[in-house]
Amino acid sequence: MRGMTDDMSAGERVAFYRQRRGLTQTVLAGLVGRTDDWLRKVEHDALPLDRLSILRRLAYALDVSLGDLIGEPVLMDWTEETGRRTVSALRVALMDHRQFLVGSYTTELVRLDSLARDIAEQWGDYQASRYARLTRRLPLLITDVQAACQQYDATSDEGVRAHELCASVHQVATAFLTKVGEADLAATAATRGLAAANSSGNALMIGSLYRSVAHALVSIGEYEQSAALTRAAADHLEPGLGTASPEYLSVYGMLHLVGAVASARDDDRGDTMAFLTEADEAATRLGIDANHLWTAFGPTNVAIHRMTTAMELGDVQVAVDLGPRIDTGALPTERRVRHAIETARAYVRWNRIDDALTMLLRAEQEAPEQVRYHRLSRNLVREMIRLPRPSSRAIELACRMGVHGTDPRKP
Incomplete structure (x- = not known):
């Protein structure tokens, strides 16, 4: 329903689709193993709703796509x-x-x-x-x-x-x-x-x-299938690791980074760590931050994914500690800016709004189109301008991105 829910938060979209399905808060909360109070807070933005594992469960219960709840596509x-x-x-x-x-x-x-x-x-x-x-x-x-x-x-x-x-x-x-x-x-x-x-x-x-x-x-919320495919593909490539070229190591390592993200979004901490360990071993063998077959794979990309998976698993303090320390200077713009957006997300969850805004503004200078269209940056900016006293910098950024902050439920 692109257009109807563009200016809503994730919580507001949950309320919108719940009402369309004719479900009470009690029923939907029960379907996802949560309390009425939790869902009420989510729908009124009193609790952040940006963990994709939870959003996927809500989408399944509402019989909508993950994109419907996270506001994609833009x-x-x-x-x-x-x-x-x-x-x-x-x-x-x-x-x-x-x-x-x-x-x-x-x-x-x-x-x-x-x-x-x-x-x-x-x-x-x-x-x-x-x-x-x-x-x-x-x-x-x-x-x-x-x-x-x-x-x-x-x-x-x-x-x-x-x-x-x-x-x-x-x-x-x-x-x-x-x-x-x-x-x-x-x-x-x-x-x-x-x-x-x-x-x-x-x-x-x-x-x-x-x-x-x-x-x-x-991207469509099929985390278990993604992790299973990653394992099968890695098994297919594993026999060639003994004499692996840099290109081979890069492809093998990136497979495991995708598996780590899929497992983290599925709330599977053990598999997340196992995938990261395999990726780290491949990066260590590679030895440098490279870009073979356009992978941008190397030790730094593994570090970025450690931070990203920490956020997906709800380990915000770990992400806040890791994110700013990662030097992404040798990586392509897309990787640098994606990490900046993830770091801003961690800052927002740690109530460091000014730091998050500064991070997004720097990212915008480097890659305005990526910041404008990525769901995370759009949702973060929407949160910022809905604060009781949003900063002028946040409002100006929202205008440039085409993000509107008015709560659509209010007259």
Whole structure:
């Protein structure tokens, strides 16, 4: 119900959907194993509701998607760079019927070298958080790569490469779509990418796309499935660890970081720690913060995920202690800013509102589009401007982000 609940908090959305379902607070609280008093406080924003494990249980009880409760997806703005086609153009490209009909593309022969350069540029745009450029170019590249997969014999070197490129462009589409809250569309992109990777026979690409599918499963709230897929994919890659290249270690390590997040959001502390341990061992072998296959994997990314999973498990003090100490300077913009948003979240939960706002303002200077469209930053800013005496800096930031703070239940 994008539009109707855009300006609501998560608690207000729970109340909205509970009333739509005709449930009393007593009934819904019982369905999720909580008290009436807890739900009443949640619905009136007296208790924060940002742990996704709890939100997932509420979404299940209300028979809505996780995105319905966390306010995703966010409507992307039209800009000079995007034109008047944003995510909808990407949806059309992903669902293009011609990919299912052999010989249906009548375009000129796609040049794979040129296509590879264009896809690399899109990965660069993603890691630099340039969303407008992604929405402009990705639909065209998806169409081109789908055509290439039909134009070249799948058993030839060119055919294998075409499918590798197809996997890669669907992977960057998955990553971008999860950032802007288009979880269902991200899942479609990820599964298409994995199919292309399997057709290529490239073990590294297959492992990398397993990570994308696992990430997409996390984004739609299927945490158990994501963790299970991660384990299966890791088992598939494990025999190659003895002679693993840096690329191999990076893919293997990132798989485990996704598994750690999935397990943390499922409130499984033991599995979270086990996944982090495996990722840490891979990062130690790698030895540096690298960016093989666009993973940004290394010791620092493992540290970031330790902090993120601490927040998901409710260990706010641990997150507040860890977050500010992590030096993200060597990582791509997307990773630096995502960590800044998570640190701001920890500060808000620790009632350090000024520190959280300062963190978000710095992040906005570096990646305004990422801060504008990420659900966490939007929810944090909405909380800030609903305080009894919000700061002018918070109000100005909210205006730039298009976040409104008025409680929709009040006249």
